[in-house]
Amino acid sequence: MSTTDPNDQTNRALATSLVTRCRTLLAELDAFQALLAQTQRNPQTVEVRSLRSNAFSELRTLEKLEAKVRAVEEDDDNDDNGDGDIENEDALRLGHALRSSNLPFYEAVWAIAKNTCSGLAVFGKRFYWGVAAEEDAAAAAGGKRSNKDKRKSVFVDIVAADGEEWVKISTISETRLLFEMAKKGWEADDSDDSEGEARTVLRNFEGDEGEEDEEDDQLELIKLASDLRKAADATRVRYRHPRLRFVIPKVEEGTSSEIDGLLKLIRGYGITVVCGEKAYAAKETQGDFLTHLLPQPFARFTPTLNVDCTLLLAVVSDLSHRKDITQSPIHHKAINRQIEIEHERPLLPKELWPAMGDHQLVCTEEAAQRFKEIVAIIGTETEQQRTKILMGEAPFTDYSREDLLRKYQELSDYEIPSQWKLPVKTVEAQSTIASARDNGKLPPVCRKVEDILSDINYSVFLYGWAARVATISSNRTVVKQIEAIVEKHRDGDEDLEGPLIWVCDTARSLIGKEKGRKN
Structure with missing residues (x-):
């Protein structure tokens, strides 16, 4: 009987951890939905379904992967036919699938919502600009909804503050971000501004051949920031444009001049950027667990x-x-x-x-x-x-x-x-x-x-x-x-x-x- 492959042990522990974490996430989302049903005239006013549906689908996927990990482990324990290389390849593929799980992103969305937001409105909503935004507004007022151009839209992960705040989350790592910046040709350019003070400007030296080429060479985070600004400028909630927050929890500010320059660019769109541990820093809230996420329609009431x-x-x-x-x-x-x-x-x-x-x-x-x-x-x-x-x-x-x-x-x-x-x-x-x-x-x-x-x-x-x-x-x-x-x-x-x-x-x-x- 063969010795259990270390990959199998790692996969088993990872699969068990992910399944447990996913069930915990679903339990908290269900608790919040129960709170909505208990306190709101129309619980659907707060849209939790998208995040819960994604988390539930992820649980089913993780449970299947966990079962396959056990099967590979059992086959490995009973291997008398010399098929160890094939089984090791299976273990590597399963390990990759587990490490590619979407669960960390769903966990980040929920953690950032419950720790830093109030007056939750919806998880996951697409907003448009241009003609598409006008059609969307008409449809919301009861008009006919047409097939809008998704190229002129942005997907917002959390809509909070009763609609007045949009939160976009990116779980990109610092290593991956630096790699993408290098791949796209973005460099830090130290120069002097008109007042003679040194500043850092991020430049893409490959992006001067027109708008289409510029979009192809544009960093994903910059494009998201630009799209958020366009959609927010085309949207008003109680007469105001939504305020924007970009959360990048796996990137620490102050560790890379290139990344700091990128964050400065994003902030140039009028977006609040939060990095690292600050992304999960909980607001001081009063009352029971999750009650701060309930709609707060009376927040702007006058005496x-x-x-x-x-x-x-x-x-x-x-x-x-x-x-x-x-x-x-x-x-x-x-x-x-x-x-x-x-x-x-x-x-x-x-x-x-x-x-x-x-x-x-x-x-x-x-x-x-x-x-x-x-x-x-x-x-x-x-x-x-x-x-x-x-x-x-x-x-x-x-x-x-x-x-x-x-x-x-x-x-x-x-x-x-x-x-x-x-x-x-x-x-x-x-x-x-x-x-x-x-x-x-x-x-x-x-x-x-x-x-x-x-x-x-x-x-x-x-x-x-x-x-x-x-x-x-x-x-x-x-x-x-x-x-x-x-x-x-x-x-x-x-x-x-x-x-x-x-x-x-x-x-x-x-x-x-x-x-x-x-x-």
């Missing part, structure tokens, strides 16, 4: 929140407070759908109260008037009572906040949060809007926005914009229209921003809305 009429109705609706309401033929189909959604995930405790927190709440006179009119016409007795408490109206005019909360609690099956600031204060919007316009606090594009707004929406959204307070609403259609108009009429103003608006995914009608009644 005062401007509440739209749609959400005032949701706050007083019986649908939002009574757990015993069930679907019925007497209800409008939209009401029955809201009842179903409410039973799955209650709106107030899971979304609206966390959004409102301890913020001062205001609404415009126009929104308050329309809200009260609707409640007066179709609201139930309890919905009308909640409205008076919410707005601090008679007989609750002189009630303290604590007393208002106590009265509200009597009309709800849910525990009213103690920090909720009642009553909602009514504000006069028109003078604030006019003053902001006259003083230049509202950009000229506000005139274009005004043209598409009803009187109530004008008062709500323009007030929030003029007063520099966040508006909360469920009117997604109008919000999308406002964003589109601001972008269309940006006219080169890179700092132009529209009103800060948070959109609640769902609203609640009043239960008094009868079947067949129009909005």
Whole structure:
């Protein structure tokens, strides 16, 4: 019986380690998906599927390789036919396959996400520029998606900060990077700038024959940096271009002048570059494991929140407070759908109260008037009572906040949060809007926005914009229209921003809305 080949022992240990690590990665991804299901109205808002699918496929591949390693080892132990050379070749091929595993990259993506990111949005997404970016935006708005040119795109490994940060990861080693730089003809060129100070410039002496030749000779990291910049410049999230971070964990800064020069070039694209151990340096986070990766939609909220009429109705609706309401033929189909959604995930405790927190709440006179009119016409007795408490109206005019909360609690099956600031204060919007316009606090594009707004929406959204307070609403259609108009009429103003608006995914009608009644 032959002695076990050292290659077999090495392969066995490597295969076992990789399989164990891959299962650990999948367990953590599953734990995060469970956390999303537990905390989010729509867990798919955070896209983890791509990374998990890749890791799961890698596990299946590694398990097969592990089985083959065992088979080769057993054949080696039972070798009586002199086939040792063939079996050694098999062991070498298996060793190469194991060392070529994609698992280290998937581990790096997850480690960098969980240790350095917050507000995770998606793992793995392609972004475009040029015409392709316009088509992508149109498709996101419900238009027809065409076959876009992937040559004008970049694949981003992590989208974090609720969409405002893109992270690209390269696990290239320092040795491999230096080899590629030499192969492409990149050299460090020490020269003097216009002020006589020495600087290092990376040059490719083979890349002066036109754009096509330049791209062929371009280093992959430089091309990625350029593509990231182009795609980011064609993309806006809440009126801003995403900030960019390039993470290269296997390269240490300060060990090679050539690599340092390359990193300087990448930073020249407005990209933050993080190398070595810093790539995995964990942010200081509070709370339980992985909770910092959850969406953080309230991060930019102002101390005062401007509440739209749609959400005032949701706050007083019986649908939002009574757990015993069930679907019925007497209800409008939209009401029955809201009842179903409410039973799955209650709106107030899971979304609206966390959004409102301890913020001062205001609404415009126009929104308050329309809200009260609707409640007066179709609201139930309890919905009308909640409205008076919410707005601090008679007989609750002189009630303290604590007393208002106590009265509200009597009309709800849910525990009213103690920090909720009642009553909602009514504000006069028109003078604030006019003053902001006259003083230049509202950009000229506000005139274009005004043209598409009803009187109530004008008062709500323009007030929030003029007063520099966040508006909360469920009117997604109008919000999308406002964003589109601001972008269309940006006219080169890179700092132009529209009103800060948070959109609640769902609203609640009043239960008094009868079947067949129009909005």
